[in-house]
Structure formats: C-alpha cells, structure tokens
Amino acid sequence: MIDIDGRDEDFFVHGYQQLTKACDLPGVDAKIIKTVLNDFVRIYKGRTVTDNSGGAGEYPSAWLFLMAALFNPKLIVESGVWKGHTSWLFRNACPNAEIHSFDIRLGQLRCKLDDVSYYEQDWMSNDIVSNLDINESSLAYFDDHINQCLRVKQAYDMGFKYVIFDDNEPVIDGRYNVGMPACPTLQLLYSDYKYGEKITYERKGEQHVYEYLEDDVYEAVKYIKNYFILPESPCSVTFVELVN
Numbered sequence: 321m322i323d324i325d326g327r328d329e330d331f332f333v334h335g336y337q338q339l340t341k342a343c344d345l346p347g348v349d350a351k352i353i354k355t356v357l358n359d360f361v362r363i364y365k366g367r368t369v370t371d372n373s374g375g376a377g378e379y380p381s382a383w384l385f386l387m388a389a390l391f392n393p394k395l396i397v398e399s400g401v402w403k404g405h406t407s408w409l410f411r412n413a414c415p416n417a418e419i420h421s422f423d424i425r426l427g428q429l430r431c432k433l434d435d436v437s438y439y440e441q442d443w444m445s446n447d448i449v450s451n452l453d454i455n456e457s458s459l460a461y462f463d464d465h466i467n468q469c470l471r472v473k474q475a476y477d478m479g480f481k482y483v484i485f486d487d488n489e490p491v492i493d494g495r496y497n498v499g500m501p502a503c504p505t506l507q508l509l510y511s512d513y514k515y516g517e518k519i520t521y522e523r524k525g526e527q528h529v530y531e532y533l534e535d536d537v538y539e540a541v542k543y544i545k546n547y548f549i550l551p552e553s554p555c556s557v558t559f560v561e562l563v564n
C-alpha cells in the first residue's frame with residue numbers, strides 16, 4: 321500500500337475518477353490508476369531535484385504525474401520551470417511526448433534534460449508556441465504566477481483544450497495567503513468578489529494590494545468549459561477543459 325503525504329491509492333483513484341467526470345476525460349480503471357501511482361512512487365525516489373522548495377513537492381507531483389501519464393499527451397508546453405523538477409516529472413510520465421518548457425529565468429535550472437526544449441522567455445514572446453502542432457491531445461501547464469485568466473485566453477488562442485494550473489489560490493477574507501498570487505486566479509474568477517474590490521497579500525514581509533479589474537479577466541469564463549480542483553491540494557492544482 322502506498323503512502324503519499326498520508327494519502328493512499330484509493331484516495332487518488334477516487335480523485336482521478338472525479339476529475340474524469342468533471343472534465344470529459346476518458347474513464348480509467350482503478351487498477352491502471354494504481355499501477356501508475358506505483359510507477360510514480362518508484363520514479364520519484366530517483367528524482368534529480370531532491371530539494372524543490374519553491375516548486376512542487378511530493379503530493380502535487382503525484383497528481384501531475386498521474387494526470388500526465390493517464391492523459392498521455394503528445395505535446396506538453398510548460399510555463400514556470402524553476403529548477404526543472406516538473407519538466408523531469410512530465411518526461412518520466414510521458415516518455416514519448418514533445419516537451420517545451422518556458423521560464424523567464426533559467427538560472428535556477430538544476431535538472432536539464434537533453435530531450436526537453438527550454439526557452440528563457442515568456443511563452444508568448446515570439447512564434448515558438450504558435451508554430452507547434454497543438455491539438456486536443458496537447459497539454460499546457462502553468463506554474464508561473466502570471467494572471468491565470470490571461471493564461472486561459474492565451475492557451476485557448478494557441479489551440480489547447482486541456483490545461484493544468486498550479487497555485488489556483490482562493491481569496492479568503494479579502495486575502496491571498498501566498499506571496500506571489502497569479503492575479504486573478506481562477507478561484508477568484510469563480511468567486512463572489514466584484515470588480516474594484518481590493519485583495520491583499522504579503523510578500524517577504526511587505527503588504528501588497530491587488531485591485532480585481534475586469535480588464536485582467538480577458539473574458540476567461542467564455543473559454544472554460546469545465547474546471548476541477550484536485551482534492552486536498554494545498555497549492556490548488558487545477559485541471560481545466562477549454563471550449564473547442
């Protein structure tokens with residue numbers, strides 16, 4: 321029996337089956353989900369980035385591995401590489417996928433793989449992404465702390481149907497409890513907060529205020545068909561199905 325941050329196989333099976341129902345993904349037999357989880361546990365033990373502070377720990381990594389392996393995309397575009405752990409995770413989950421990984425700063429990269437293409441720039445800064453063969457079997461992953469509504473619009477424009485977000489943080493009592501919220505997050509988009517309301521957060525001991533503005537929303541609701549926040553995910557890893 322596996323134990324990933326206190327959760328067993330049945331927990332992940334239940335969560336993954338909820339996800340498939342929420343986001344029009346093919347159903348997967350519990351046995352297969354358990355096999356992939358056991359692969360994750362074995363592979364994760366040999367990870368190159370052993371200290372991934374600032375990036376995904378074991379529990380979100382398990383979900384990312386599971387979703388990527390079972391969805392099995394032919395193409396993955398990642399924004400927010402940091403030390404390279406999530407690129408490594410996607411490569412292990414999807415050995416045959418083409419992977420393109422973007423970060424505006426690659427100086428932190430500790431695990432550089434020969435069969436991943438890294439770019440030190442925002443994914444929209446030139447034509448790289450628009451020249452890729454993006455279709456329904458492609459996956460975009462955003463863990464870059466950039467406006468999640470903007471990322472939804474950009475992913476839609478690029479032709480993605482399936483997107484994963486990290487850090488889809490909620491606003492609780494007018495506050496984001498993280499230092500670099502991707503304002504506005506999708507949880508803010510689907511909340512009762514109104515445009516013009518002010519949301520605070522603290523970064524490195526300094527208080528910041530974000531004013532929720534319609535201009536920041538890019539009509540994101542129009543592009544989102546379904547949306548599922550993975551259970552008990554402290555960084556609110558979220559799977560999004562975009563409209564066609």
Ligand SMILES: C[S@@+](CC[C@H](N)C(=O)[O-])C[C@H]1O[C@@H](n2cnc3c(N)ncnc32)[C@H](O)[C@@H]1O
Nearest residue numbers: 375376400401402405406422423424442463464
């Ligand atoms: C939380 S880290 C990514 C962690 C990584 N996905 C992991 O779990 O190991 C966020 C990264 O986003 C990067 N970033 C900030 N702005 C960006 C942008 N416009 N495009 C791509 N990456 C960006 C930062 O440089 C940082 O490396």
